[in-house]
Amino acid sequence: MKVEREKIRANLPLDEPDANKSLLVRQMRARDLLRGDIDSADLEKHVEEAVLATRLDKVLNWGRANAIFPATFGLACCAIEMMSVVSPRYDIARFGAEAMRASPRQADMLILSGRVSIKMAPVVRRLYDQMLEPKWVVSMGACSSSGGMFSNYAVVQGADKFLPVDIHVPGCPPRPEALLYGFNKLQRMIMGNPEIGWRTRYSAHGTEEWARDLGKVTDDARDAYAAARDIAEAAGPPASGQPGGPADVPGPPQERVDVPERSKVEEGRFI
């Protein structure tokens, strides 16, 4: 994005009193950072553009997150719950996503509401490809997330096998409130502030249920957890705020949380 303007103070879209001041502070900091790499005239121009562009991106993402057009697309029984989300009782219009578009060209969110059969999967993929960027996918319910109860020859075991999924909403089917909650998480992700999850927030890694064996953490589970964490950390932090960015990787780079040693485990609780 290229922004052409004369002076930084001329037409700021912000109406708070200290906007100009804080913007100037940020400009000066950026100028200090870049001094030595770029010459003076180019430096002024670059700083103005960069600072303004980041603010514009924020506004843009805020607008995107609050004006989502979902595609009118129901796959199975979850679609009934998806329809009631639009009803006045739940009212997704509160979050600006009530305009269901009948064409993928006009939609920017695809809700996979139900099991995806292997015959439907190419159709869903084509619909997804026809949507314009930026676009997001919500996998609604157990079936589209993991195959659910349909562990058979006809159903794709998880829609993320053939298209990128941003949010998985569990449930069979999820309540409309659950879908709205998932949608709110998607909005936070679009605005560049993805959920980090309670386990990260409270440093509770290693307390997963599967990591326990009759109250004790098994060596296998601890190794598996450590390996999974290494893989996640090697992948690095996600490009937060980028539309279509990965959703399941934790957001900001976090401190490494050590798995408790076996000696610290007593009666199934971590000390």
Next chain:
Amino acid sequence: MPDAPGLELIRGELNDAHPDAITGSYFEHGSACLICDPVQIRDVLAWLRDTPGQEYTFLASVHGVDYLPAEPRFGVHYELLNMARVERIRVRAALEDPGPDALPEIPTVSDEWPTADHQEREVYDFFGIVFTGHPDLRRILMPEDYVGWPQRRDFPIGGEPVIFTNTERDVPGWYA
């Protein structure tokens, strides 16, 4: 519905008209069934439709069954209905399993009973039973490029395994 003696009467008359066509009959759960040689299935169905006094004119359903491990393994069921008397009779063609490299075959009836067209395609789709003479025998419900006959009893029952955090070690190729 013919009762058990009525079924034996029909079987006797059919035996006179087409010797060796009927290999068995049974009356269970209130429904009559004739077991038939698949080569003569068209003659048997036509006799049940056209003979005065029988007149099972409506072919209500065609479906396939896999009786594994019983022999003969496959069955194609034809449900016939006399709409005047509201009587039903089932004709079951018993097909041998020709082995893993070949498909069982039976003559089509779709030229005489047009309703059998799609239903025979469905039986072919899920059981791999070939209806010789069918005008357009291809898959009807599964994708055209699908490999395998998914309703056979030796078809694997589960789908592919799903990777969760607690199963990623058990899924081959994922967790080194």
